[in-house]
Amino acid sequence: MSTEAAFITALRALATSSAARQLADDAAVLEIGGTRLVLTMDSIVEGVHFLSADPPETVAWKLVATNVSDLAAKGAVPRGCLLSYALSTADEWNAAFLRGLRLACETYSIPLLGGDTVRQPNGSARSFSLVALGEPAAGVEVPSRGGACVGDELWVTGSLGDAGLGLGILRGEHKAQSADRDTLVSRYRTPMPDVSLGVALAPLVHAMMDVSDGVLIDAGRLAAASGLAAVVELDRLPLSDEYMSSLGCTLTSCLFAATAGDDYCLLFAAPPRIRDDLIAAAKEQAQKLHCIGRITEGEGLVLLFDGQIIPPPARLGYEH
């Protein structure tokens, strides 16, 4: 067992409160007063979750957006956040981070409530944590990852792979036309979770989560949490024009999009009979849905491309 897997197993043994959802969901759900509070905490570390050369405005944006993405996946409206900030003496960097923080907090209507500012010793990678609190709509069950049923269809709410390709471009591993380059890089640096869409879908779905580590690894997690298997049709993954003009829509391209991570769209399972309701709910939010597979008996992932079974790649996504 890897160090992280062993650590998380040990941590789960500690997190026995039902509110913790066995640390197997995007967020905790705490009943308090007459309501429920959705709680999530994501950290980002320089050199791991963002590049040293990323503009600090976008680092702040990403920190807020990744947490808001977890709230959206639970159908929760943001109510507040707390920030732990590793302060360096780079005044301009700090000021730029704050500009990005302000923009993200205003965009997602998530007030900054508090936090902590700490010094880091010289030479340490910058490290920031954010906790976001959200409130689900009254009477609506907060969807977990584990509610999918046999026969459910699997859907995603946005194009996949753009952020991964953007990161590849920044690392010099991929190329794109200059018009596409900016779009793809911004998909990596400034993900745009859609809270309203999550809130609209929450009452309809059987299971929901956000796609943060790659749709294959995340679909596998959703299926595993539901005690079932997932079939993903790689040729049905939504790819953007910018993505396709750089990488095409071959099997290799689809596998890259399915495993790259950082998409921050929603992945959910719902029965085929409510397909029209789902599409209508998304349309009201000016969004499109993309059916990419289904839930079946069994366990693990089955990948299809052009109707053929494809062996799963060694790496299903980003493990951290």
Added chain:
Amino acid sequence: MSTEAAFITALRALATSSAARQLADDAAVLEIGGTRLVLTMDSIVEGVHFLSADPPETVAWKLVATNVSDLAAKGAVPRGCLLSYALSTADEWNAAFLRGLRLACETYSIPLLGGDTVRQPNGSARSFSLVALGEPAAGVEVPSRGGACVGDELWVTGSLGDAGLGLGILRGEHKAQSADRDTLVSRYRTPMPDVSLGVALAPLVHAMMDVSDGVLIDAGRLAAASGLAAVVELDRLPLSDEYMSSLGCTLTSCLFAATAGDDYCLLFAAPPRIRDDLIAAAKEQAQKLHCIGRITEGEGLVLLFDGQIIPPPARLGYEH
């Protein structure tokens, strides 16, 4: 203005929600679902807030205890926490941290609800964040730092300086008899905030906070938040037997105790007429209170020792 002061000023301009208490309190107070939630987030960084050689069990304990101390200062009962954990490959270190985390969470009845596990690049200082949520008693106002009135007495709930001396011993800057050494070091490594005492005092006090950075700097903050001045009588600071047998109770010793920080007891202001109620409330929790000064018109700190005014030291406490 220092980098940190400038940063926090800019952060305050962003935190306009009343729940944020202008980032000038120990915690945020969010009204939600017919109740109020007290929210605090403290981070600890290796080499800044703990020593590399500190046992990992005690690092975890301190992380939980410093957050619980903030809840206690707001009279809030712990309801849950979320952890951001910087995972290294030091499996035994990780396992020991988890043992300390379990002990602290059980001791303070604070369930672990979620969080995040992140990798840090090699060479980075270990860095951990915790968010704690607490709920105040129904109908009791959550005490702020800013409610003190002219004529209030200033009280602390525990001995001061032990933790600072313990740190000094670990750093080789101070010495103590071996019987005292362990006690003083444990006051540094495993602070023991008292939630029940905070809950008992909250309905009675005008203002309350925890002493984390040194009683002088913290009394100055309480007075400033109240728009008033504080008089601290250094010869009335409670010093433990272990502390006095090492450092005595001279002016130098009292100044060290007043500025060392890491005490994690409570500091509060209350009118003299309720003195008996305060002492009775503490006695019910098997605790003693120590009156160390009073609140007056004006601004800043006035220090007395043996009835004489003492010029304030250049360093009033730990600024971070």
